[in-house]
Amino acid sequence: MKILVLNGSPKREESGTLRITRAFLDGMREVSEQEVKILHVIDCSIAPCSGCFACMTNGGTCVHRDDMRGILDEIVKSDLLIWSFPLYCYGMPAPLKALLDRTLPLSSMAMQKVGDRYAHVGQADLSRLRNAMICGCGFPNSRHNFEPAAAQFRLCFPGDPLILTVPECPLMNAPEAEVVTGPRLALVRDAGRQYAESGAVDASLIGEIGSPMIPEEDYAAIVNAGTERT
Numbered sequence: 001m002k003i004l005v006l007n008g009s010p011k012r013e014e015s016g017t018l019r020i021t022r023a024f025l026d027g028m029r030e031v032s033e034q035e036v037k038i039l040h041v042i043d044c045s046i047a048p049c050s051g052c053f054a055c056m057t058n059g060g061t062c063v064h065r066d067d068m069r070g071i072l073d074e075i076v077k078s079d080l081l082i083w084s085f086p087l088y089c090y091g092m093p094a095p096l097k098a099l100l101d102r103t104l105p106l107s108s109m110a111m112q113k114v115g116d117r118y119a120h121v122g123q124a125d126l127s128r129l130r131n132a133m134i135c136g137c138g139f140p141n142s143r144h145n146f147e148p149a150a151a152q153f154r155l156c157f158p159g160d161p162l163i164l165t166v167p168e169c170p171l172m173n174a175p176e177a178e179v180v181t182g183p184r185l186a187l188v189r190d191a192g193r194q195y196a197e198s199g200a201v202d203a204s205l206i207g208e209i210g211s212p213m214i215p216e217e218d219y220a221a222i223v224n225a226g227t228e229r230t
């Protein structure tokens with residue numbers, strides 16, 4: 001399987017979310033060999049969409065000549081896109097959102113009814129492409145935090161895309177937290193294995209992965225103690 005990871009964290013390899021994504025890929029690799037490419041979106045030149053809709057009427061060519069042309073080629077050739085990003089203001093970081101906006105050339109202006117809503121008709125063959133979202137956040141709560149990003153992802157990529165969320169994600173970069181991050185990454189590896197085997201992950205496992213690693217109050221107290229010292 002050809003997998004393209006879109007790393008939306010400006011921290012590149014230091015991203016705690018990317019650690020989670022790598023654990024997921026490790027799990028997938030236990031089932032079968034995967035061809036993986038990781039793109040640090042912060043290093044790409046991607047102009048904001050101009051909103052001219054030229055690409056939707058001219059067969060898919062954007063007026064901007066930047067890295068997005070090559071990225072669109074990579075997307076079309078992929079079997080799985082993993083959108084790996086930290087939660088920023090309840091959504092995705094701006095550079096990754098710019099990339100998402102710039103996927104517009106994959107759609108045409110024509111719209112069709114899909115279920116109870118309308119969506120644009122594709123002008124590229126994306127029939128084999130699946131999308132997954134892996135998102136870490138800084139707050140300890142899973143509820144009322146990831147919902148906007150998850151809702152956006154489901155609307156952009158219908159068909160029940162995989163969504164893995166991990167609260168208290170900064171713990172991933174704290175060596176002293178390994179006692180809780182190690183087991184959490186093991187669960188994520190299990191999820192990767194399941195996904196490679198069946199194309200889905202048990203809802204109960206997704207729920208476990210999305211739960212706080214340490215009690216919310218303890219996490220908040222640790223973070224707050226850190227801010228008092230500075």
Ligand SMILES: Cc1cc2nc3c(=O)[nH]c(=O)nc-3n(C[C@H](O)[C@H](O)[C@H](O)COP(=O)(O)O)c2cc1C
Nearest residue numbers: 009015016017086087088089090137138139169170
């Ligand atoms: C600009 C900005 C906005 C953020 N917004 C949120 C937020 O809405 N909710 C949240 O829980 N954490 C928020 N965070 C915290 C990050 O999601 C958190 O630090 C995450 O673990 C970083 O992941 P990374 O190491 O993969 O970059 C924000 C951080 C930044 C820098």
